[in-house]
Amino acid sequence: MSHHTELLPDPLPAEPLVVASRWLAESWKLRQQPNPNSMVVATVDPDGQPSARVVLCKDIVPQPGYLVFYTNYLSRKGRELSQNPRAAAVMHWDALHRQVRVEGPVVKAPEADSDAYFASRAWQSRLGAWASAQSEPIGSRKELQDAVADAAKRFGTPPLDTEAGDVVVPRPPNWGGFQLWAESVELWVEGEARIHDRARWTRSLTKRSDGSLHAGPWTSTRLQP
Numbered sequence: 001m002s003h004h005t006e007l008l009p010d011p012l013p014a015e016p017l018v019v020a021s022r023w024l025a026e027s028w029k030l031r032q033q034p035n036p037n038s039m040v041v042a043t044v045d046p047d048g049q050p051s052a053r054v055v056l057c058k059d060i061v062p063q064p065g066y067l068v069f070y071t072n073y074l075s076r077k078g079r080e081l082s083q084n085p086r087a088a089a090v091m092h093w094d095a096l097h098r099q100v101r102v103e104g105p106v107v108k109a110p111e112a113d114s115d116a117y118f119a120s121r122a123w124q125s126r127l128g129a130w131a132s133a134q135s136e137p138i139g140s141r142k143e144l145q146d147a148v149a150d151a152a153k154r155f156g157t158p159p160l161d162t163e164a165g166d167v168v169v170p171r172p173p174n175w176g177g178f179q180l181w182a183e184s185v186e187l188w189v190e191g192e193a194r195i196h197d198r199a200r201w202t203r204s205l206t207k208r209s210d211g212s213l214h215a216g217p218w219t220s221t222r223l224q225p
């Protein structure tokens, strides 16, 4: 099979998330999938049962090195992360023959970041965040629509199908961002004749007394595919 994806440089680059961030940007440019920033995030419940789902990666911050996604803090993933604040994430750009894996501790994003991102979303999505107790059962689609209508009444919004500009819907306290801090990163590139190229970067993350994370230097190694 022929494709244009270059293999990982030799020697390996010092900063793996700089490469991941460039790969994401390239995928956005090519637009070969509707959500180039989709990623699978796996969490683990107190019994050790993993669960995985797709979320949107809203930022890759190479320095100090974390990924950002937004969700409902009381959802299944949110509850699992409050009990066991570690996760694994995978991004896969099929058309570019590339995969990124990230593992490490998870912390809540600063409130200001969550406020800013929430405010950037369409007001209908912001209402949805109030109406949906994400991951809880609901009797029918109609009950959900009623909950959205209740939220619309509460915040005095126009009808849902209106193209409205300035509708104020604040961020629910149980909705916001998570930062997945990279303790290990693996980059994978499909190689000619199925001899793929893989490398893993690891570093230590230590908690400061104020709860913030301090990252040590990366070490890297190529892996057999």
Ligand SMILES: Cc1cc2nc3c(=O)[nH]c(=O)nc-3n(C[C@H](O)[C@H](O)[C@H](O)COP(=O)(O)O)c2cc1C
Pocket: 035, 038, 051, 052, 053, 054, 055, 056, 057, 069, 070, 071, 072, 075, 076, 077, 078, 134, 135
């Ligand atoms: C393309 C795509 C993007 C998604 N993005 C998000 C997201 O950014 N945040 C989110 O909470 N759920 C997102 N979802 C929905 C999740 O996959 C999942 O259904 C939901 O978060 C509930 O998961 P949980 O019950 O494991 O917490 C997305 C789903 C798809 C298919």
